[in-house]
Amino acid sequence: MTAHIDLWWLPRAFILGLLAFIIFGPLTNLLLWTVAEKWYFPHMLPLEYGFTFWQRVFSPRGNAMASLMTSIVVATLTVIASLVLAIPAGYALSRLKLPFRGLILLAFLIPQAFPNLPVYVNIARFFYEIGLNGTIAGVVMVHVTHGLVYAVWIATAAFSAVDIDLEEAARSIGAGPLRAFRDVTLPLAAPGLMASAIFVFLESLDEFTGSYFVGAPVVNTLPLLLYTAGSGGNYQIASITALLLLVPSIGFMLVVERFLRADVLSKVGH
Amino acid sequence: MKTLLQASLILGLAATPAAAGDLTVLTAGDQNMVDYINDYLGPLFEKENPGTTVRVVGTGPGDAGSQKIVERFDAQAKANVDKWDADVAVVHEKFAGPLVKDGYLESYRSKIPSGEMVTSEKAKMALGANVDGYVMPMFSSQTAIAYNPALIPNPPKSYEELVAWAKQNPKQFGYNGIKGGASGVSFVMGWIYAFGDGDANKLMNGPFEEAETKKWDKAFASLKDFTTNATLTPGNAGTLDMLSRGEIAMGPVWVDMFYSWQADGKLPPEMKLFLPAPGMPGQPMHYVIPSKSPNTELAEKFVALATSPKVQADGIVKRFNWYPGIDAKFVQPELDKASWDKLFVDISPADLATKAKPFPIAPYNSAILEAYEKNVAN
Amino acid sequence: MQTRFLALLLVLPALIMIVLFFIVPLFASILGAFEVGDSFGLGNFSKSFDLYSKDMIFTVVIVSISTVLIGLLSIAIGGYLTLGENPRSVAILRWLYRWPMFIPFIVVGQVLRTFLAKNGLMNNILVSLGILTPLQTTGFLDWRGIVIAFVWKQTPFVTLLVAGAMASLDRSTIEAARNLGASRLRILIEIVVPQISGTLLVGLILSFVTMMSVLSVPLMINAQSPTMLTADIAFRINAHGDYGVANALGVISLLLTAGVALIYLRQTMKDRL
Numbered sequence: 001m002t003a004h005i006d007l008w009w010l011p012r013a014f015i016l017g018l019l020a021f022i023i024f025g026p027l028t029n030l031l032l033w034t035v036a037e038k039w040y041f042p043h044m045l046p047l048e049y050g051f052t053f054w055q056r057v058f059s060p061r062g063n064a065m066a067s068l069m070t071s072i073v074v075a076t077l078t079v080i081a082s083l084v085l086a087i088p089a090g091y092a093l094s095r096l097k098l099p100f101r102g103l104i105l106l107a108f109l110i111p112q113a114f115p116n117l118p119v120y121v122n123i124a125r126f127f128y129e130i131g132l133n134g135t136i137a138g139v140v141m142v143h144v145t146h147g148l149v150y151a152v153w154i155a156t157a158a159f160s161a162v163d164i165d166l167e168e169a170a171r172s173i174g175a176g177p178l179r180a181f182r183d184v185t186l187p188l189a190a191p192g193l194m195a196s197a198i199f200v201f202l203e204s205l206d207e208f209t210g211s212y213f214v215g216a217p218v219v220n221t222l223p224l225l226l227y228t229a230g231s232g233g234n235y236q237i238a239s240i241t242a243l244l245l246l247v248p249s250i251g252f253m254l255v256v257e258r259f260l261r262a263d264v265l266s267k268v269g270h
Numbered sequence: 271m272k273t274l275l276q277a278s279l280i281l282g283l284a285a286t287p288a289a290a291g292d293l294t295v296l297t298a299g300d301q302n303m304v305d306y307i308n309d310y311l312g313p314l315f316e317k318e319n320p321g322t323t324v325r326v327v328g329t330g331p332g333d334a335g336s337q338k339i340v341e342r343f344d345a346q347a348k349a350n351v352d353k354w355d356a357d358v359a360v361v362h363e364k365f366a367g368p369l370v371k372d373g374y375l376e377s378y379r380s381k382i383p384s385g386e387m388v389t390s391e392k393a394k395m396a397l398g399a400n401v402d403g404y405v406m407p408m409f410s411s412q413t414a415i416a417y418n419p420a421l422i423p424n425p426p427k428s429y430e431e432l433v434a435w436a437k438q439n440p441k442q443f444g445y446n447g448i449k450g451g452a453s454g455v456s457f458v459m460g461w462i463y464a465f466g467d468g469d470a471n472k473l474m475n476g477p478f479e480e481a482e483t484k485k486w487d488k489a490f491a492s493l494k495d496f497t498t499n500a501t502l503t504p505g506n507a508g509t510l511d512m513l514s515r516g517e518i519a520m521g522p523v524w525v526d527m528f529y530s531w532q533a534d535g536k537l538p539p540e541m542k543l544f545l546p547a548p549g550m551p552g553q554p555m556h557y558v559i560p561s562k563s564p565n566t567e568l569a570e571k572f573v574a575l576a577t578s579p580k581v582q583a584d585g586i587v588k589r590f591n592w593y594p595g596i597d598a599k600f601v602q603p604e605l606d607k608a609s610w611d612k613l614f615v616d617i618s619p620a621d622l623a624t625k626a627k628p629f630p631i632a633p634y635n636s637a638i639l640e641a642y643e644k645n646v647a648n
Numbered sequence: 649m650q651t652r653f654l655a656l657l658l659v660l661p662a663l664i665m666i667v668l669f670f671i672v673p674l675f676a677s678i679l680g681a682f683e684v685g686d687s688f689g690l691g692n693f694s695k696s697f698d699l700y701s702k703d704m705i706f707t708v709v710i711v712s713i714s715t716v717l718i719g720l721l722s723i724a725i726g727g728y729l730t731l732g733e734n735p736r737s738v739a740i741l742r743w744l745y746r747w748p749m750f751i752p753f754i755v756v757g758q759v760l761r762t763f764l765a766k767n768g769l770m771n772n773i774l775v776s777l778g779i780l781t782p783l784q785t786t787g788f789l790d791w792r793g794i795v796i797a798f799v800w801k802q803t804p805f806v807t808l809l810v811a812g813a814m815a816s817l818d819r820s821t822i823e824a825a826r827n828l829g830a831s832r833l834r835i836l837i838e839i840v841v842p843q844i845s846g847t848l849l850v851g852l853i854l855s856f857v858t859m860m861s862v863l864s865v866p867l868m869i870n871a872q873s874p875t876m877l878t879a880d881i882a883f884r885i886n887a888h889g890d891y892g893v894a895n896a897l898g899v900i901s902l903l904l905t906a907g908v909a910l911i912y913l914r915q916t917m918k919d920r921l
């Protein structure tokens with residue numbers, strides 16, 4: 001038995017090592033660029049390291065920190081709004097009889113499916129008319145329309161995956177529909193919902209086009225800084241900004257996982 | 271829904287509105303454009319006009335960046351917004367014409383002192399559209415071929431020699447087609463100037479004649495041939511990127527991008543530029559002021575400062591190695607000889623005078639791009 | 649009837665949000681696709697097919713290949729996380745797989761461009777380790793680069809969903825099959841995957857849609873033509889100011905994704921009947 005296990009560590013270590021290379025190779029590249037002062041052929045690694053570009057990103061007029069805060073606020077509000085809208089919708093779409101169900105699900109997909117560059121002009125125009133341009137609320141709304149597809153589709157799948165018998169059992173022992181939902185269905189669907197929250201958060205954190213048309217110049221999110229640097233090939237600045245964006249993303253995921261563990265795992269056993 | 275709208279309006283009002291004395295500048299172009307205003311021009315302007323704050327938004331490099339500015343203006347015009355949320359914009363030459371045509375811009379050149387120092391034809395006509403009075407050139411940008419003299423001691427001097435060189439060195443020449451940015455477009459335009467059967471001057475100055483567009487078949491056939499022997503790169507930055515890793519030895523680049531890549535340590539310092547005969551196009555970036563800017567006067571002051579000989583010398587030439595937007599004879603006296611000469615290390619003033627061409631006027635421009643898509647890319 | 653009304657009421661807020669803030673503005677764009685000069689017609693569509701039919705096929709093929717690979721990898725990773733017996737490997741894998749998810753697409757483009765290029769970091773590492781010689785190196789900056797970028801970025805996304813669904817499965821059938829001596833691979837394919845197929849499909853369709861709309865990856869990685877539709881749309885707008893063809897391409901792209909989404913919808917409909 002022990003010999004058997006000893007033999008298996010080799011392929012396991014090999015595959016994990018390969019995976020680590022595939023995942024961290026490009027990420028190492030990113031990290032190197034954040035501190036590379038000089039890096040060109042034929043040198044395999046940067047010729048000079050330093051923090052000049054960090055100074056540029058964090059220069060007082062660069063507004064990196066303020067933009068980061070705005071990004072976090074916008075992303076958090078987007079997640080809250082999306083979940084508030086998506087949980088009832090997902091429940092209805094998965095459990096209740098609904099006319100045109102397929103069409104409704106498809107409708108949520110459209111903001112992702114139609115390349116949105118041409119549409120934003122119209123959205124911006126509409127937002128100018130109702131005075132939403134240049135407001136946090138406006139940016140959040142645009143992000144919510146994009147995030148909803150994740151939230152609604154995943155919520156629908158998550159609720160569908162919950163065994164309907166459990167809910168009915170709760171109802172049969174006298175729980176009201178809201179109570180059955182809160183105590184049985186919601187906790188069981190929580191992993192899916194939380195996953196969707198992470199995606200909505202990331203989607204909002206990375207969004208550029210909508211933020212530009214609706215938010216700038218008043219509401220500046222971090223991707224507005226990232227976009228020019230990224231598409232212009234300013235590797236150092238783009239890498240540093242991306243690294244900054246990692247902080248809230250990973251922080252948010254850790255918070256979500258903390259919730260998950262405390263809340264769900266205790267109930268799954270019952 | 272109504273309450274949702276109301277709630278959002280309240281939230282919206284809570285966001286900081288633009289204070290009086292805030293000057294918003296939208297700029298297309300690379301990160302260095304944003305940095306230029308943030309690090310140099312903005313602080314300078316704020317010092318000269320106490321109480322004002324300059325706020326800059328970068329909209330991205332290339333045509334896409336300028337297009338985003340146009341779209342922003344479109345949206346505000348269609349929504350009948352009284353006071354727009356931008357005071358000054360920096361756009362590529364190509365977009366100045368349409369902006370003037372749509373009536374979005376203020377005619378301001380005669381109102382600022384540096385207006386008279388602009389002598390270039392490009393400040394009057396932008397790709398065949400009359401923009402006289404509405405634009406002030408920020409700097410002139412030029413495309414050229416970058417190469418590594420360590421690998422290529424004697425670079426080709428003309429498009430013909432370039433073709434021969436590329437044949438001997440397959441895949442060593444790289445350009446970015448026409449979809450990835452204007453440095454590739456510029457190379458293609460130069461190709462048509464060099465090998466098209468029509469009159470290149472007509473392409474640059476007009477008038478537009480349908481018959482002229484039929485004279486490029488041979489040029490495109492040879493370009494297709496040439497392209498199979500070349501490397502295609504992903505974008506303006508993609509060409510520089512492949513040059514920096516030694517995957518190609520030569521390729522068309524924007525001179526200003528080339529220098530900023532070198533300054534950022536992403537290109538070997540020994541790399542150089544040349545302009546092949548008969549020439550390659552370049553274009554200015556223009557300062558424009560929307561007529562519905564909330565701070566027109568302040569905006570004029572800003573552009574006046576930005577195009578003053580002193581700023582053109584210190585900011586444009588000395589800091590960035592960009593060619594000045596106003597007539598060089600007003601800029602040169604502000605500079606020491608070394609800084610001035612540095613501008614012409616690779617490309618001599620004589621070369622610039624004869625080989626720096628404008629882009630074709632807009633209808634030819636579109637026709638060439640479409641013909642390229644049909645004949646070369648397929 | 650009453651539950652129908654309730655159901656509608658529950659969906660309505662989210663639906664209003666989408667309709668008001670996206671679908672209504674979208675209408676102008678869809679109309680624009682049919683505008684040719686001053687009249688309506690299919691001119692923009694015929695031009696789109698003339699110029700970009702290759703790109704349409706390319707886009708669908710690239711995105712489909714990526715989707716399949718993402719599906720396989722996410723099942724493999726999720727499966728190991730659920731059925732793996734070496735706690736340390738499971739922990740390492742759980743820690744490892746998620747990172748790419750947090751990198752924005754525009755940075756994915758940049759990072760992989762400098763990583764996968766002929767003289768990029770990957771080949772440099774392989775050469776210095778002696779695995780390759782400099783002459784054997786090839787760059788991946790073509791369609792393969794796009795696929796690699798998509799799979800790299802999107803696999804964690806689907807895996808997160810799939811692994812979550814697998815974790816909340818009832819363990820008893822798995823244990824029973826295990827006790828009967830079934831191999832883990834068989835359990836994965838015959839017991840686990842069928843039960844999470846709904847979630848997997850949702851994840852894959854969302855990935856498909858996301859990849860269809862990404863602009864920065866094809867722009868930054870793929871130099872050759874054919875290229876992806878998003879790059880064509882950006883080109884029509886930025887180089888020609890041609891919203892007609894851009895919108896027509898948008899409509900085509902929307903129809904392609906809707907087609908894929910319908911596969912899923914039909915299946916869930918079948919499940920429900």
